[in-house]
Amino acid sequence: MDSSQSVARGASQFKIAVVGGGLGGLTLASVLQHSYKIECIVFELDDTVDSRNQGGSLDLHVESGQLALEKAGLTDQFRKHARYQGQDIVLADMTGKILMQHVGSEGPTGGELDRPEIDRTVLRQMLIDSLDEDTIQWGKKVIKIEEESKDKENGNHRHTLTFQDGRTGTFDLVVGGDGAWSKIRKFVSETTPSYAGVTFIECRLSNVDIDHPKASKMVGNGTFWGLQNNKGLLCQRNGDGSIRVYVTLRIEENGLSHLDFSNPEIPRKHLMDIFSDWDDSLKALIEESSAFIPRGIYMLPTDYTWKSHPGVTLIGDAAHLMTPFAGEGANMAMLDGANLAAAISEIVHNGKDLATTIEKFEKDMHNVVMDFAIESLENMDTLISENGPQAVLKMFSMMRDDNAAP
Template identity: 40%
Template sequence: MTIAIIGAGPGGLALARVLHVHGLEAVVYEREPSRDARGQGGMLDIHSGQRALREAGLLEEFFAIARGEGQDMRLLEPDGTLLLQEDTPDDAPLDRPEVDRADLRALLLDSLPEGTVRWGYAYRSAGDGVVHFADGRSTRYDLLVGADGAQSRVRALLTDARPEHLGQNSVEIGIPDIDRTHPDLSAMVGRGNYWVFGDGISLAAQRNGDGRVRIGINFFNTGEDWFATSGIPFDDPAAARARLIELLPGWHPRVTALIEACDDVVVPRPLTTLPVGLTWPSRPDVTLIGDAAHLMPPVGQGANQALLDGAFLALALAAHPDDIPAAVEEYEREMFERTGAAARMSADMQELLMSPDAARRLLEFFQPG
């Protein structure tokens, strides 16, 4: 079979790797010009996705790059009140370790035969067993797999569903080399996740393996046009930082000091999701994995489900090497049930985060009874 995978994210690479383990080859077509063309973002909390890495024969290598201390958590109110602090013992099991996206991607890329990933191939269209790329190149396929993320273009072959605004807009900022540049703030954030929840606004700071602390300031119950009316001048980083602090009235100066210490990378991120429980009639030659299939709120499920999608689709194809339609149907039945449940759970957690008393509800969630 000729399998064309569109997108070299965790799901697409996991699919290619598990296929390779079972003696089946695929080609991954990625629009980025090279593996180092752009940064890969922050940390991932990998839990259920470890099953996929086991199927890929990479679990031990994953544990070698994972950060158990990334499971640490501090939860505060805007006035600086510490509600919860959990520090992970050094000998704790790696049930939910954090891993840099770039490190996970490198692990998967390096596990594939040379030439499996073709860089600089931007998907344009597909049909009748041929996929066409933006530069005029094309290739044939028996199975086309859309692993091309939230704004998937392959998705249109299967469903008219499109991502809808979640009612949340985030601003991403960060402090590079925080141990050296701001040791006091480094100690405050700790080794893992630092969360502050107020009424309709949260700040989440997360330490990355490269020493950078990535910070997301989330504005809940806001519309698609919120950035246009927020007064945040994204073309002027210093003024943008000042405006962000203005939008946090009454927050403790120790918390807003994280914003003052950030560098000039200030990125607006409107958040979108696909409908919970999205399905489509199965086609024998096209399917979707990851965010292309089930874009969820960013509460810790997306990357795990993408890894599982890739592994389970590969296992279905390995079990039915002469019957791609049967393999696709088997994969989609399992995927729809599994990711539907994950999406509902994610939606419930998102509802909690958007509530006025999110900090206290989170405390009850982490410390029931």
């Protein structure tokens, strides 16, 4: 048995490699198995399911993330964990004055504003649990992808992946779901993400109802935005009783590289100085937080495309990395996974041509995503601005007017 056979065991005759076990790749695998009875293998860089923190909470939209879960047969599971009260939004300025309070629905509405929160860790585990055993191979880092020239001569488009452990596997379709700095993207395009001009410093308050009651009351059930002067304190309540705080600064790339983040007191002091003129109730979100993690915000061009390459495609952040200010990144990745699964079914079950089917999928994905990428960038410039609170109030007023229009 050669190495490609041993890596690809359990896959269907049409061998599919999904590089990256994020939400997009896992959704693809789950929909393939549940809706179309097609096997694939997911190669995940992490050694285990809990190798690293998966991040905070996200809102799943009816027309994208929730639709993808429906195609994976996971709607009931999702409803068990969805936090509809997490749709609440509170807006304040630097003085701590509350300028807006939006209360979300208490249950499913089915409309465009049906966007309950769910913790990323919970959602990812739901998808993992839905997969056949051995679908995911953990600790598999791709170091090279090569086209099989002999297959190309026969009209096939197979590619061989080489992994860090020295093993290889050859596949009919390789899907790059490997995130912002995708190794697979480099095979089809030279474009790389660029810094968007804003940096997050992620912090966390745990057991907030008991240990941080004032912050718990201020943030409420969902999202809290404290904004002004090109700065922000963007907070979200998570399902585990914690609050994640994203201290947001419009600074140059690597503008915090001089700080030693291994010692929390150093970034804490730096941030307390930056927010020194903000109300004490807001500064407490920094003062009472534990570890501080800097996260520069990067993006691909909003109109990014690549020349379609038969046998290789991209989904999620690998295909359309955008800023996180529209809540669309994860939703689009999951929709990509569901839509690509449908396209693969056309190839496997209905004999459709691989190259033209994948190219159509890519064009359709681009057409859906581009407006959201633009919206996300515009939202970032609205929130993180000199007069952020007033700009956000105007934005929500326009949204209400649009929803009221016939």
